[in-house]
Amino acid sequence: MNDVAAAAGVALKTVSRVVNEERGVNEATAERVRQAIALLGYRRNDGARVLRRGRTASIGLVIEDVADPFYSLLSRAVEDVALGNGSLVFTGSSGEDSLRERELVLAFCARRVDGLIIVPAGDDHGYLVPELAAGIRAVFADRPAGPGLDVDTVLCDNTGGARAGTAHLAAHGHRRIAFLGDNPAIFTAEERLRGYREALASAGLAYDAALVAMGTPQQERLHADLARLLALPDPPTALFTGNGRTTVTALRALEALDARPTAAGGIAIVGFDDFELADMLSPAVTVVAQDPANLGRTAAELLFRRLSGETGPAERLRLPTRLIARGSGELPPP
Amino acid sequence: MNDVAAAAGVALKTVSRVVNEERGVNEATAERVRQAIALLGYRRNDGARVLRRGRTASIGLVIEDVADPFYSLLSRAVEDVALGNGSLVFTGSSGEDSLRERELVLAFCARRVDGLIIVPAGDDHGYLVPELAAGIRAVFADRPAGPGLDVDTVLCDNTGGARAGTAHLAAHGHRRIAFLGDNPAIFTAEERLRGYREALASAGLAYDAALVAMGTPQQERLHADLARLLALPDPPTALFTGNGRTTVTALRALEALDARPTAAGGIAIVGFDDFELADMLSPAVTVVAQDPANLGRTAAELLFRRLSGETGPAERLRLPTRLIARGSGELPPP
DNA sequence: ATGAAAGCGCTAACAG
């Protein structure tokens, strides 16, 4: 910048004015400065600018895993909103590891991002308190913050969705409905289990712990759980799966167990989360769909509203789910 | 930092030393400083640190769309390598828009990222020349930089992959093989078309322009193209699809045209790019698989080697593809 | 319309 000023024969401040397109600069002078800028290949250093101005025009996004379609859709929506607000986004995947979540968040804070969108892996966010006090805004998405943090949150209607999916199976005559969920330590997994139980109760069906299996959606584990379920004296005739990953993995496990449903019949399935090609399988898979892009957009818009000064108590939004009947959830019991 | 120094009764530099865990500080003094830090809730401002040190410990990643599984896998790999090198990553989706690509790249440069990984949308990267001259390192991934830019590049063996896929179909007796590709303006689409043509030539089959359809993978367009192909007096008995999106969309279009293959027979298909559930469709889909995570990892590792001082001429890497036979590519001609 | 000076928060380079 100094060089540009010297080359154009003006003061630093004038260069600054031209670069930032402030008005009140003689057009001839401005042109001279622009020439010098072009000649020297000068680019404004936004880092220094930030240091002086306080706002970084960047936000941090911490999710579980960008490679998961659910989160990649969410990311894209956040990105778009951020760009629309002139902001860049740091993305980080926590991999469901609360330590890594914390490291990422703190690294973003040290970079003085204006705000954060967090899909938390852990449930202790005490480490955020000083940052929030220092003025960094945060919005939690998909899962709430740990206790003691009063912060904007956008969740999906997990319980209602699971209730609707389970009720759908019950309405098609199933009385033995198994629940395959994610690790119960995960907020959404637990809420969905609750919805499942509520739907059973509404349908007058007894809750049977033997029909419930929860854990990380790994092939081997699901294979073992499904083998156990199918070997039960009174095996399930329907399956409610607690998230996209679990649905797909369960389908694979059923295939391996030679128990995958066909269009003609077999175990009925409803899955939480829509997924690519669910409509092309046979039978096509009935799902309770969330809208991850909507989740990301809503969270980001809320964040930017806060950043532009909107005050008021922490918001807690719930996004609806939608049951999409495609075939696998409408198979009758044998 | 001033406040901390005052509270601990030491000089600024001592606080700096403690914060950065430099050695050569009396343990008692250090402890006093740490107490003051905790008391005041002090956090180092990395922006200021960067300004002074020159390195931002951040890189920029520009891809086509994070929401696309190919790029989301690539992103995750880049993220992991970056984190392993103590660096954060700005992510941006260009949406196949060269203007937006440019804006993102320049915004990242203004933030003085240490390096860039770019999947280019456009083919004019003149705007990068001053940035490269200013010392920002860039690695191009998946597609090469425009003319005149001598820069590290990691590509996949598009031609070889398409050749292998097409040859596979020919080896199974097909003599009328159609090619459904992406927009021919896209580098990879063109390379894959080349591979297709080479394989035809090797198999002694004539190239027939009527069997080739290229464009953005939208449902309507593919539907129309497929309808035209199927109505040909001498219609194709096999299909080679030029990328993951196209494969899936073509499958849907075939379904709508009532021409989707079954395990029993029908039009044979080999697709470029593997995709989730390809193995669960019926017939399962034979693909030429790339490894997007490997692509991301390789590009990121190359970038960080450059950032840590490795010199030498621009590298041009080609990553191999792998044919995975699953059924749809082994269907015989009628 | 333009400029001079101060300082954002930090660290490099030297003292002591």
Next chain:
DNA sequence: CTGTTAGCGCTTTCAT
């Protein structure tokens, strides 16, 4: 082992 000084590149404030 600790402190002082200067300055990274920019914007803000107050002159001119």
